[in-house]
Amino acid sequence: MTIDLHGFGPALLAGTLMTVKLALCALLLGLVLGLLGALAKTSPLKPLQWLGGTYSTLVRGIPELLWVLLIYFGTVSLMNTLGEALHLPGLELNAFAAGVIALGLCFGAYATEVFRGAILAIPKGHREAGLALGLSRGRILSRIILPQMWRIALPGLGNLFMILMKDTALVSVIGLEEIMRHSQNAVTVTKEPFAFYMVAAFIYLGLTVLAMTGMYFMEKRAARGFARASQ
Amino acid sequence: MHTYKKLLLAAAASLVFSANAMAAEKLRMGIEAAYPPFNNKDASGQVVGFDKDIGDALCAKMKAECEVVTSDWDGIIPALNAKKFDFLVSSLSITDERKQAVDFTDRYYSNKLQFIAPKNVDFKTDKASLKGKIIGTQRATLAGSWLEDNYGSDIDIKLYDTQENAYLDLTSGRVDAILADKYVNYDWLKTDAGKNYEFKGDPVVESDEIGIAVRKGDDKLRTRLNAALKEIIADGTYKKINDKYFPFDIY
């Protein structure tokens, strides 16, 4: 079966690149937010615990589509105030930035739970050993907790990344020219919804396979030295 | 020392302001790009259509450099107010509801609302015959609010994100008829997909004026747009654009 793309091939390719860019940027933001959220939730300070908990509950309870719409249209007055303060009157959030923030926010909320689980999974003795060796709290975090946490959190983060990549389709609603948006344009012109949405589906499948392959190698690398011990 | 600082501040401030004045000559026009023939995208992703051509002609007259920004129809007025763009040339009907949110220029064309339905179906547009029918229209349009206000409880109104999706559902038989702008319907009826459909009844709304929207209180841009609009009508640019899309005058 061959599919006639009616000249929309390059547009779909550009959309794919945009989707990948969006997913990677949101991933970066989400990892940072998730790490901060997890550290806040596991910290001994009550207000920080509360902050981390509220963040992950609030964000996970509201649909991603609503976050995308809210951040795109809701940050106007905030941006205007910020713009005046910085003497940049044209300051605003474009669809890409809004998409990165919305998806990063959602990824971060779930990643908070994944990272928290990973932190809790590290045996207490490791932290105590660090303390006994006279390491500072920061050192224990960066040298003992984080490197081990990474390995435990990786499969969970991989799943979240697959979800994130599919959620990028939602950003088409605010006009970002990614795969879905380009497919819709093509449908408008060609009146062939089945063919073009099918093509879009296979592009996403391809991206998922790529991400899964990447995850496989990362997990293998992160687990080096562990495979033998657990056998 | 103090005066020196003040001077520096003043210099910096003037720099910022002059930069503003320069930047003001770059304007961004908002377009939905899913509403042929008024606005849509071709295969290369370029925005084309009547609205785009009018917008370009106005920008040329205003000696402004214009950049096209696309937005979903649903969010197109919030996007204007969110300063995603400076003016909105996207076949926007001038309505009282919208006037509360944005300001309008004079009309740049006028339109009518008219039903279309399959040729082989006897479709009457009086209130009694419409009862129980499924009518498709685009969300956040004059047609949408007109149907809600006049027939809200009697008919099943389906609201679509784009006009094109409404047409897809007319051809699949999900809706009995579509109420939309006459010229948009006219253009669609000419396409291959629309060959088995026709206008039904008389236009239900006769006085639909289409204007360019600017943010509330942006009178400076509004007057400039109005002046440019008068110019393109006077010098025949408007007629040229009109003739490119329609064999009759739509002003």
Place this chain on the structure above:
Amino acid sequence: MNWEVIIKWLPRLAQGATLTLELVAIAVIAGLILAIPLGIARASRNGYVRALPYGYIFFFRGTPLLVQLFLVYYGLAQFDAVRGSSLWPYLRDPFWCTVLTMTLHTAAYIAEILRGALQAIPRGEIEAARALGMSQAKTLVHIMLPRAARIGLPAYSNEVILMLKASALASTVTLLELTGMARTIIARTYLPVEIFFAAGLFYLLISFFLVQGFKLLERWLRVDACQGR
């Protein structure tokens, strides 16, 4: 924040919320029913039996729900054969299209949850059942599935919340559920922040009650007692 507007439109939003609940309820129950054979086949040791559910799960988990919804709603309607079939009265209706897509989508995820749960059952329990003379089918129905249900319940409750949020996509195919209603109200008021905020509160409220409900169910089924091996 314009509270008056929020209060004025609250009844319409509540109306949308009811439709959201209907969509989610049907989808997660029908999805569960569909997922049981899928999950069992997926956990099978026979490679041929595994292949079909694997392909199904791979497709539905690997593509966005929005694409699936557009494929079912706009894509299928493109074909005369579909429009002439006896299923058309259902596929014609955006409600059933959305329910169908959500069900197919969530079934893939629930099947994976079920597979994980089935494989997490300690082997000894299954062997014990077989040693007592229970047939394979009997073991499955009386031992494995009840056990898997308890192991998988927390993950299933997560999936229900995810479907609640996914139902927002129904607004793209003309359904006036919570998000669709919010977007339609915004089309008349041009106050996105207020209306989306109110809609967000509805979602939070619904997910709060769902989470509490599942907690009760977990206590009733004594799930925590079954988690330890």
